Amino acid sequence: xxxxxxxxxxxxxxxxxxxxxxxxxxxxxxxxxxxxxxxxxxxxxxxxxxxxxxxxxxxxxxxxxxxxxxxxxxxxxxxxxxxxxxxxxxxxxxxxxxxxxxxxxxxxxxxxxxxxxxxxxxxxxxxxxxxxxxxxxxxxxxxxxxxxxxxxxxxxxxxxxxxxxxxxxxxxxxxxxxxxxxxxxxxxxxxxxxxxxxxxxxxxxxxxxxxxxxxxxxxxxxxxxxxxxxxxxxxxxxxxxxxxxxxxxxxxxxxxxxxxxxxxxxxxxxxxxxxxxxxxxxxxxxxxxxxxxxxxxxxxxxxxxxxxxxxxxxxxxxxxxxxxxxxxxxxxxxxxxxxxxxxxxxxxxxxxxxxxxxxxxxxxxxxxxxxxxxxxxxxxxx
Amino acid sequence: xxxxxxxxxxxxxxxxxxxxxxxxxxxxxxxxxxxxxxxxxxxxxxxxxxxxxxxxxxxxxxxxxxxxxxxxxxxxxxxxxxxxxxxxxxxxxxxxxxxxxxxxxxxxxxxxxxxxxxxxxxxxxxxxxxxxxxxxxxxxxxxxxxxxxxxxxxxxxxxxxxxxxxxxxxxxxxxxxxxxxxxxxxxxxxxxxxxxxxxxxxxxxxxxxxxxxxxxxxxxxxxxxxxxxxxxxxxxxxxxxxxxxxxxxxxxxxxxxxxxxxxxxxxxxxxxxxxxxxxxxxxxxxxxxxxxxxxxxxxxxxxxxxxxxxxxx
Numbered sequence: 001x002x003x004x005x006x007x008x009x010x011x012x013x014x015x016x017x018x019x020x021x022x023x024x025x026x027x028x029x030x031x032x033x034x035x036x037x038x039x040x041x042x043x044x045x046x047x048x049x050x051x052x053x054x055x056x057x058x059x060x061x062x063x064x065x066x067x068x069x070x071x072x073x074x075x076x077x078x079x080x081x082x083x084x085x086x087x088x089x090x091x092x093x094x095x096x097x098x099x100x101x102x103x104x105x106x107x108x109x110x111x112x113x114x115x116x117x118x119x120x121x122x123x124x125x126x127x128x129x130x131x132x133x134x135x136x137x138x139x140x141x142x143x144x145x146x147x148x149x150x151x152x153x154x155x156x157x158x159x160x161x162x163x164x165x166x167x168x169x170x171x172x173x174x175x176x177x178x179x180x181x182x183x184x185x186x187x188x189x190x191x192x193x194x195x196x197x198x199x200x201x202x203x204x205x206x207x208x209x210x211x212x213x214x215x216x217x218x219x220x221x222x223x224x225x226x227x228x229x230x231x232x233x234x235x236x237x238x239x240x241x242x243x244x245x246x247x248x249x250x251x252x253x254x255x256x257x258x259x260x261x262x263x264x265x266x267x268x269x270x271x272x273x274x275x276x277x278x279x280x281x282x283x284x285x286x287x288x289x290x291x292x293x294x295x296x297x298x299x300x301x302x303x304x305x306x307x308x309x310x311x312x313x314x315x316x317x318x319x320x321x322x323x324x325x326x327x328x329x330x331x332x333x334x335x336x337x338x339x340x341x342x343x344x345x346x347x348x349x350x351x352x353x354x355x356x357x358x359x360x361x362x363x364x365x366x367x368x369x370x371x372x373x374x375x376x377x378x379x380x381x382x
Numbered sequence: 383x384x385x386x387x388x389x390x391x392x393x394x395x396x397x398x399x400x401x402x403x404x405x406x407x408x409x410x411x412x413x414x415x416x417x418x419x420x421x422x423x424x425x426x427x428x429x430x431x432x433x434x435x436x437x438x439x440x441x442x443x444x445x446x447x448x449x450x451x452x453x454x455x456x457x458x459x460x461x462x463x464x465x466x467x468x469x470x471x472x473x474x475x476x477x478x479x480x481x482x483x484x485x486x487x488x489x490x491x492x493x494x495x496x497x498x499x500x501x502x503x504x505x506x507x508x509x510x511x512x513x514x515x516x517x518x519x520x521x522x523x524x525x526x527x528x529x530x531x532x533x534x535x536x537x538x539x540x541x542x543x544x545x546x547x548x549x550x551x552x553x554x555x556x557x558x559x560x561x562x563x564x565x566x567x568x569x570x571x572x573x574x575x576x577x578x579x580x581x582x583x584x585x586x587x588x589x590x591x592x593x594x595x596x597x598x599x600x601x602x603x604x605x606x607x608x609x610x611x612x613x614x615x616x617x618x619x620x621x622x623x624x625x626x627x628x629x630x631x632x633x634x635x636x637x638x639x640x641x642x643x644x645x646x647x648x649x650x651x652x653x654x655x656x657x658x659x660x661x662x663x664x665x666x667x668x669x670x671x672x673x674x675x676x677x678x679x680x681x682x683x684x685x686x687x688x689x690x691x692x693x694x695x
Binding site: 019023024027030031034035038039112113114115116117118119120121122123124370371372373375381 | 402436437439440441442443456457460461464465467469471473474475476477478479480484488489491492493494520536540
């Protein structure tokens with residue numbers, strides 16, 4: 001057999017670690033997806049995911065139907081909870097599934113002996129890492145895609161603002177990308193696949209649950225005596241028990257200064273999703289004060305609780321219930337304005353996540369780069 | 383084809399050293415593989431062969447020393463150097479869900495070959511390693527030997543100028559071994575520089591132009607070459623019982639040693655070249671010795687290897 005001479009331009013000079021080629025990324029992405037899609041487990045996983053989300057959505061909407069009834073006009077508020085719960089459920093499942101798609105990607109391949117031959121080609125390490133990231137992300141987006149019918153179903157029932165579904169899904173997709181990147185980073189720095197899987201789950205748990213627990217546990221640390229004004233009744237109506245005359249007095253209580261710890265909440269993917277989703281935003285005055293934001297949607301009330309935490313303790317409490325439509329005290333109006341003018345917190349959360357993801361990818365590229373300098377303990381090249 | 387000096391060594395290593403933690407895997411490695419030749423890398427397990435090959439393939443950074451691959455330095459010019467090397471690892475790695483054609487096409491594309499051309503090359507390479515009928519099969523159904531051949535085809539997919547084969551013969555059936563040998567010689571004839579490691583030394587004997595012996599991370603240069611040359615000059619003579627070959631050889635003033643203790647009808651004898659061997663044979667026959675077999679002693683590489691091993695102990 002005679003071989004035709006293959007004449008190709010040589011890759012450009014230089015180490016080329018950070019050189020990225022669309023061709024290379026696409027090749028690795030295709031390779032990852034082909035490997036994934038052809039395994040039968042993948043189809044079953046997707047089916048199980050659909051079944052789970054579907055069952056929860058339907059059961060929940062059924063339960064709401066029983067509890068609140070449909071068609072009485074006021075039901076849509078309750079279906080807002082359905083939208084919120086379904087979105088959170090999909091996010092939660094997505095955060096569980098995504099690590100499995102990326103957290104063994106590099107050390108697993110290395111173990112199978114399929115990484116080194118790729119590193120030995122003209123592909124750059126960025127090509128390999130980004131290709132793997134996109135592959136894992138597209139796979140996890142498939143899980144999001146199959147749960148879309150249920151998200152849309154819940155959205156249609158609710159009266160969430162028109163763009164809520166778009167923003168929510170977009171933020172969900174970004175969060176899945178972040179988790180895929182974190183998994184990839186761990187799979188690059190650990191030699192054994194169980195270790196990287198566990199570390200990825202621990203990281204996800206830190207962002208979702210442990211940050212929340214920390215927020216709670218730091219309460220005593222940020223709690224200190226704080227003086228605030230109470231508008232309280234001095235005389236009551238004998239019949240109704242409503243206040244007839246109120247006056248201000250100063251009190252000093254132990255109050256939690258959550259303006260120092262709110263960022264713990266901001267890094268939570270669930271909070272980011274809730275904060276980014278447009279809610280029926282306009283906290284009307286009567287909704288504030290006593291009743292908080294009871295008319296808010298589920299995602300909306302999370303959004304405003306976190307923003308409230310960011311403002312810190314209130315400086316005034318209105319305990320003067322006169323039985324009539326409640327007028328807000330000037331200080332309450334001011335706080336409400338502050339609350340509404342507060343910038344959204346999701347950019348902080350997403351920026352932090354982007355930093356995490358970027359760091360993980362940087363580590364992964366460094367580890368995949370050849371020629372290898374120092375090898376991590378327990379790893380070998382091939 | 384070699385108008386400047388740099389290209390005369392398609393693959394070169396000078397004073398290469400590499401440690402893993404406290405373990406010095408390669409202490410001092412020197413080798414040169416000119417284009418169109420096959421060089422064997424021989425040494426006991428754990429002597430640093432694979433580590434050296436990884437450095438030559440651009441996967442591992444040497445702690446010291448220089449490496450050139452087709453005139454490029456893998457350290458400063460990684461992608462360019464790697465695109466000239468075909469590396470066949472000793473560890474089998476296959477993408478279980480990909481078919482043989484897909485595996486090769488993927489690798490062709492990883493070297494920047496356009497998809498259609500990569501596919502064509504994949505098919506022709508599968509023919510060449512006799513896997514054409516398994517082209518559409520997923521790699522997981524392949525036997526060990528077949529995987530090994532696929533791995534070889536993978537190393538050839540971009541038509542590299544330098545080929546590094548780490549234990550290519552392991553797991554191959556006898557027929558495939560012969561085919562491997564022929565393929566390697568063909569590639570060398572096409573101008574490829576080949577470095578091959580193997581434990582099947584008798585096979586290397588027929589495949590290689592040159593051999594580099596390695597022991598405890600050090601490549602043995604001239605001393606081993608001299609041993610190989612001496613081994614190539616050692617011939618075995620066997621006569622029918624009743625012939626005293628030892629006496630006959632002494633009478634001819636030959637440098638000989640007994641082949642089997644106290645069996646005078648067998649001997650090992652030094653010859654300078656094949657003409658000298660022919661002269662010796664006719665002299666023996668003329669002297670009345672009933673010689674039944676006369677030829678080079680087994681594998682020269684094997685002899686040297688075993689001598690080295692003995693020195694080691």
